[in-house]
Amino acid sequence: MNLLPDFEYRRPKSLSGVLSALEESQGKAVLLAGGTDLIPRMKLGLEQPGWIIDIKDVENLRFITIEGENLTIGTLTSVHTVAKNTLIKTYFPTLHEAAVATASEIIQIRGTIGGNLLQETRCNRYNKSETWRHAFPPCLKTGGKACNVIKGARTCRSVYCGDLAPALLSLDASVVVATTQGEREIPLNEIFTGNGTSPFSLNKTDLVKMLKIPLRKTRGRYKKFRLRETIDYPILGIALSVDDAGRGYLVLGACGPRPLKYGFSTPEEAADIPRKAFEDMKPIDNMPLPPRYRKHLVRVFAERVLGEIIF
Ligand SMILES: Cc1cc2nc3c(=O)[nH]c(=O)nc-3n(C[C@H](O)[C@H](O)[C@H](O)COP(=O)(O)OP(=O)(O)OC[C@H]3O[C@@H](n4cnc5c(N)ncnc54)[C@H](O)[C@@H]3O)c2cc1C
Incomplete structure (x- = not known):
């Protein structure tokens, strides 16, 4: 370093x-x-x-409170506080499990929910020391013209590895962004661009002030596959949340530059998600474990999580 x-x-x-x-x-x-x-x-x-x-x-940026029909979480709230909060555990088990599975307890105590959401995308050719990187030409993410993983690639496919975003997306969360001009609320899904070079649509003068989650009781699960159970980024993260009416979202994390979100309102629609997710997942060789293995994982984990919560 x-x-x-x-x-x-x-x-x-x-x-x-x-x-x-x-x-x-x-x-x-x-x-x-x-x-x-x-x-x-x-x-x-x-x-x-x-x-x-x-x-x-x-x-006033560290809080978890009920405001009208939403639960609001201040941007400086630590991941650890989210993991320990009983209201979150009862109403949003997916978010609770994702917070518990984030990094390690020490990082959870220091890391915030806002920083977790806006963490940069990762690639095993990019998250390296300067000396290591200098053995290769600059890549798309470091201002170069070519990707060092896929020859001829036009866009950067570095991977968004946040654990909390898939859980929050499965709960249909939005973010409140503050600037000197005022505040605006954006559906969380819209802050992701899908381009690893600049993965977020926010401006340089934007501050994420808080998260808003519609307050209704859900059932759910966050399943994370990682190399080291004690501390590691996800190789795959799957979040599933379902409300009392059987409607919900399944969200894949660590599958590309942005999470992938699938909505469903019937068991039949939910049952078709593992197939769709398998087709949509286009992993490249920029993370630990081979792309074909990671593609296969998506179907297996999606089936398991749906089996545990819905079927
Ligand atoms: C060893 C190790 C393991 C890790 N494992 C995981 C893991 O398993 N899962 C996981 O999700 N993360 C992991 N992380 C990443 C990171 O620790 C967490 O995501 C953490 O929650 C980041 O929060 P922070 O407050 O420290 O962010 P910071 O480092 O302070 O900020 C991250 C980014 O967000 C921006 N930012 C922060 N707050 C705001 C705001 N309010 N408005 C606008 N921009 C903002 C910052 O400018 C910066 O670009 C790991 C990190 C390490 C070092």
Whole structure:
């Protein structure tokens, strides 16, 4: 790992202070929450922001509360707090299981829900030291013209490995984004672009303020396949949530640059998802384990999770 490069450091105490600093930086700033994704990336030389705006001291961004017909979770709420919350465990078991399965307990205590959602995509040719990367030409994600995994690929297929997004998508969550101009609510699905070079549709001056989940009791499961059970990113994450009327979503994570979401309202529709997911999954050789194995996993895990919760 390298030493951190120089950068302008700001640590405002208020949300308005953060939003003004974002404007002032003119696109040069990144936000620092827990830092468990950003700092390792900076040390590997994958990111060199001119400014860092540390949001840890901002008040009123750590909460889990009921607001009208939604449960709202503040962006600085730690993954550990999400895992321990009894309301979440009772109403949204999929989110509870995903939080428990995230990284390790120490990272859960430090990492935030906002940072978890907006973590960068990963690729085993990219998440490497600078020395290792210099053996190859720059790839699409590091400003080059070609992908080092697939010759001739036009778009980057680095993999989104967040554990919480599939669970939140299965619960039909949305995000509230704040800027100096005001706030807007976006369905969570819309923040993903599907392009690994710039995986999120948010602007440089946007701050994710909170998550909103429609408050209705669900049954569900998050199943994660990883190499090391004690601490690891998913090689596949599958989230399933179903409401009392039998309607719900199955969401695949770690299957490409964005999660894949499948809705269903009858058992027949749900039963067809493993086949569809198998067809849609187009893995490439950029993660541990061969692509064909990972494609096969999708059908097996989708069938298992549906079997445990619905059939
Ligand atoms: C060894 C190791 C194992 C890991 N394993 C897993 C795993 O199994 N599953 C998993 O999901 N993750 C894993 N992670 C990734 C990471 O630790 C978690 O995703 C964590 O929750 C990130 O939260 P953070 O607050 O530390 O994010 P940060 O590093 O602070 O931020 C991550 C990104 O989000 C942006 N950001 C943060 N907050 C906001 C906001 N409010 N608005 C706009 N942008 C924002 C930052 O600018 C940055 O680009 C692992 C990390 C490590 C080091």
